[in-house]
Structure formats: C-alpha cells, structure tokens
Amino acid sequence: MSVLPQSVEKVINEFSKLPGVGPKTAARMTYHYLRSPNHDAKQLSEALGEMDDTITFCKHCFNVSDKKICDICSSTIRKSNKLCIVEEPLDVVAFENSAVYDGFYFVLGGVISPAEGIGAEDLRFKDLKKRVRQMMDDIDGKELEIIVATNPSLEGEATASYINDMFEKEVKEGTILISRLAMGLPTGADLEYADRLTLKRALEGRRSI
Amino acid sequence: MSVLPQSVEKVINEFSKLPGVGPKTAARMTYHYLRSPNHDAKQLSEALGEMDDTITFCKHCFNVSDKKICDICSSTIRKSNKLCIVEEPLDVVAFENSAVYDGFYFVLGGVISPAEGIGAEDLRFKDLKKRVRQMMDDIDGKELEIIVATNPSLEGEATASYINDMFEKEVKEGTILISRLAMGLPTGADLEYADRLTLKRALEGRRSI
Known part of the structure; x- marks a missing residue:
C-alpha cells in the first residue's frame, strides 16, 4: 500500500524532474498546492497547459515566443x-x-x-x-x-x-x-574579494578616465 | 512591450507563489519546461489538474486522500x-x-x-x-x-x-x-556538535542499558 494517493505521487514525480529539486523539495512543493485555499494547483495547471500550447521558438532569434517572428x-x-x-x-x-x-x-x-x-x-x-x-x-x-x-x-x-x-x-x-562583452569588476564589487581572473581582466581592459 | 510572452509570464507568476521561490528561480523553473523535449509542462499540468480534481481530506485523520476515509x-x-x-x-x-x-x-x-x-x-x-x-x-x-x-x-x-x-x-x-516522542541525540549524530538543548534532553531522558 502506497502512503500517498497516486495523483499526489504523480505531481511529486513531475516536480522532481526540475533541475536541483530533490524528492523532498518536490514533496514540499506538492503539499503547498494541496494546502493552498484558492486552487493554485488548478491555476498553475492551466497556465502550464496554455504555455505548452502557445509557445514556440521565433524563427529569427530562437527566443521563446507566441508568434512565428x-x-x-x-x-x-x-x-x-x-x-x-x-x-x-x-x-x-x-x-x-x-x-x-x-x-x-x-x-x-x-x-x-x-x-x-x-x-x-x-x-x-x-x-x-x-x-x-x-x-x-x-x-x-x-x-x-x-x-x-x-x-x-x-x-x-x-x-x-x-x-x-x-x-x-x-x-x-x-x-x-x-x-x-567587456570583462572586469562588476558594479558594487569589493576589490578585496575579487578573484584573480576578474582582477587580471579588469587590469587588461583598463581605460583612460 | 513585455519581453516575455504572456503565457510564460503567467507560469513564472504561478511558480513564484511557492514558498521560498523567488522570481528568478520561478523563471529558471519555467524555462526548464520550455526547454524540455518531452512536454514535461503538459505532464505536470495534467498531473496537477488530476490532483486538484481528485484529492480531498480523509474525514477521520485529515490526511490527503482520494477517498472519503x-x-x-x-x-x-x-x-x-x-x-x-x-x-x-x-x-x-x-x-x-x-x-x-x-x-x-x-x-x-x-x-x-x-x-x-x-x-x-x-x-x-x-x-x-x-x-x-x-x-x-x-x-x-x-x-x-x-x-x-x-x-x-x-x-x-x-x-x-x-x-x-x-x-x-x-x-x-x-x-x-x-x-x-522522545527527544535526544539522533542516530549518527556527533556529540561534539550537538546543541545545548538536545544534550540537556538527551541527559534528562537517559535510560539504563
């Protein structure tokens, strides 16, 4: 006898396919939907279905789009x-x-x-x-x-x-x-914590001020 | 003009409702489904829909179930x-x-x-x-x-x-x-790293061997 109803196991199984999501996180996510008072599960279900039906890749740039171009x-x-x-x-x-x-x-x-x-x-x-x-x-x-x-x-x-x-x-x-793209120090970075390669690149790419 | 198609935004928005999932993680999760070759989005959508339709709470224990009891x-x-x-x-x-x-x-x-x-x-x-x-x-x-x-x-x-x-x-x-339930040291724990309260409880609950 399985402890969980089959339909719940199925959702956990689907969430487990996400990168970085293990069975425990998948179970927590699933239980969130079981607990949610306003049928979040149905809403996500419909949103996913709609996305799967309408989304394609743009023929020029291959970004996701709901149009051919x-x-x-x-x-x-x-x-x-x-x-x-x-x-x-x-x-x-x-x-x-x-x-x-x-x-x-x-x-x-x-x-x-x-x-x-x-x-x-x-x-x-x-x-x-x-x-x-x-x-x-x-x-x-x-x-x-x-x-x-x-x-x-x-x-x-x-x-x-x-x-x-x-x-x-x-x-x-x-x-x-x-x-x-230029490589160097990101805005707000702390020189003290910059890695060797970033410093090297920042130095190589130095510009007159 | 929004950068993302509306149906994609909707899915990101739904995932963002999960506890501990911010907009960036929600976007990553959504893009996983856009990239997946075997229509994982459709599968999750169907599993969620089925779960929402069939799951109820057991009248005795209030655990999730697909039956009344x-x-x-x-x-x-x-x-x-x-x-x-x-x-x-x-x-x-x-x-x-x-x-x-x-x-x-x-x-x-x-x-x-x-x-x-x-x-x-x-x-x-x-x-x-x-x-x-x-x-x-x-x-x-x-x-x-x-x-x-x-x-x-x-x-x-x-x-x-x-x-x-x-x-x-x-x-x-x-x-x-x-x-x-008894409180004390969990199996495999290292005494050295046990917190004060756990140690106190383990001592209080000590048993003859």
Whole structure:
C-alpha cells in the first residue's frame, strides 16, 4: 500500500524532474498546492497547459515566443546592423530589462561543453549562419556588428572563439565586426574579494578616465 | 512591450507563489519546461489538474486522500487504541516509510504559533476531540494512547501542552494516556556538535542499558 494517493505521487514525480529539486523539495512543493485555499494547483495547471500550447521558438532569434517572428525581431525601430548572441532566452530578458541594447538577438541554446557532452552540432550554429547572412543582405553592404554575449565561463569563452572562427573570412573582409562583452569588476564589487581572473581582466581592459 | 510572452509570464507568476521561490528561480523553473523535449509542462499540468480534481481530506485523520476515509483509517489490521497526532501530511509519510508505527493518525494542520498569527482556532482541535471520542467509543473502555508527534520546536512543544490540557480529565480518569516522542541525540549524530538543548534532553531522558 502506497502512503500517498497516486495523483499526489504523480505531481511529486513531475516536480522532481526540475533541475536541483530533490524528492523532498518536490514533496514540499506538492503539499503547498494541496494546502493552498484558492486552487493554485488548478491555476498553475492551466497556465502550464496554455504555455505548452502557445509557445514556440521565433524563427529569427530562437527566443521563446507566441508568434512565428517575435516582437523584438519584427520591431522596425531596432538597429538592423547589430546582432547580440546569447546562450539562453533568460539572457535576452536580462538585456531587455536593462534597456542598454537596441539591436537584434540570437539565442544559441547553450554553449559548447565537452564535459557535458554538448558539441557544436547541438547548438544553433547553422541557424546562426543563416541569420547572419540574412541580416547582411538586409543591411546591404553596411558592416554588421556581432556582439558575443555568452557567459564569462570557460565554455562561454570557447563558444565565443568558435563564433569568431566561423566568421573569420567576413571579419577580414570588413563586412562583420565581432566584439565580446567587456570583462572586469562588476558594479558594487569589493576589490578585496575579487578573484584573480576578474582582477587580471579588469587590469587588461583598463581605460583612460 | 513585455519581453516575455504572456503565457510564460503567467507560469513564472504561478511558480513564484511557492514558498521560498523567488522570481528568478520561478523563471529558471519555467524555462526548464520550455526547454524540455518531452512536454514535461503538459505532464505536470495534467498531473496537477488530476490532483486538484481528485484529492480531498480523509474525514477521520485529515490526511490527503482520494477517498472519503483514507486507506490507513479504513485498515482493519491497525491498532485501534493508538492515535498519533502530527502537524502535516508529510509527517504521516515519514512514519509510514519507517514502518515503526501501527496505529491511526490525526493531522492537525500546523502548530499554534502566535508569531505567525496561528491560534488554536486555526487548527483542527475540534475535529481532534470528535475523533478521540469516536475512537474511545470504538475501543469501549480500553485505554486510548495518544502520541503527540509535533516537531521538537517551541511551537510544537506549546501545541503538545495544549493537547495535554485538552484531555486532562480523561488522563486523570485513566482512559487516555498521552505521550510525546522522545527527544535526544539522533542516530549518527556527533556529540561534539550537538546543541545545548538536545544534550540537556538527551541527559534528562537517559535510560539504563
């Protein structure tokens, strides 16, 4: 005899699939929904169902969207000669929330990571090539600026060089300019606690004031 | 213009209602479902919907169940003169998984906690009284053993004394025996790291070997 009703076991089992959520946390989460007075479970259930039905990937940037071409990619006021390459959709959210960027995006879907068995063929490099060609056609000879905004990790760096190699010819011809986000001290950081690599990068990238 | 599609925002919003889950974790959880190849979102959605539709509280013990009287309360092989009072349904699971108890349960639904504004009237004390009377009728004059298994916290202790006071008369008459779970060192603990109160309790509760 199982202690818990089957439908409860099923929900615990589903929550356990979340990264970093063990069976105990999954059980706590499930019991939260059992206790909630205003049918939170039903609300989450409906929200998830709706998301699963309506969400797709934008054909241009591969960000999640409820349209074939997302609002950002179909915007006419964005700079059409700037492409920011990020790892995940949440990175787009971070950029948009900070309102510091006015070009287009491309979501790679991860980074090259031999340790996790993620090779170049698992990411959207073919689609990236297609998108870059398309944008170059659109701006008709003007220089396209590619900003590689992968995370400042080993894998992010490797992926950035891979992208750099991909467009070597165009960079030499001067039709593409590739840059990488600056690395250094984050705002509000304490020098005393900065790690060696961050300090090294901050020193290398020093600018006149 | 919102960065995220509305249906995604909705799911993030629902996950944020979970205790201890902030907007960033909720976003990560939501994106896990967007990335999952085998429609995990749909599966969780269906499991939650089913749970919300089928789950009720057992009329005897108030544990979650898909029946009016749960499997434990309707069991005929359990000792009908033992009642274990716990805070939450997950406590029942803990007892059942350890297979150390063979009586019935009663789920209080929490503990008295003035700090969180939870008074005696918010818990199931009336139902507890009814259940105890019912069990005393069933065992017809034999002594009923009540085991108070609230957590060893300040609130759990206060709730235990409240229960003790509730049945003062019956305890004096010898029709009810109330006990509390032993407190002391947990298995595998290191004496060196035991807190003062645990040590005090372990010393108070020492037994001959």
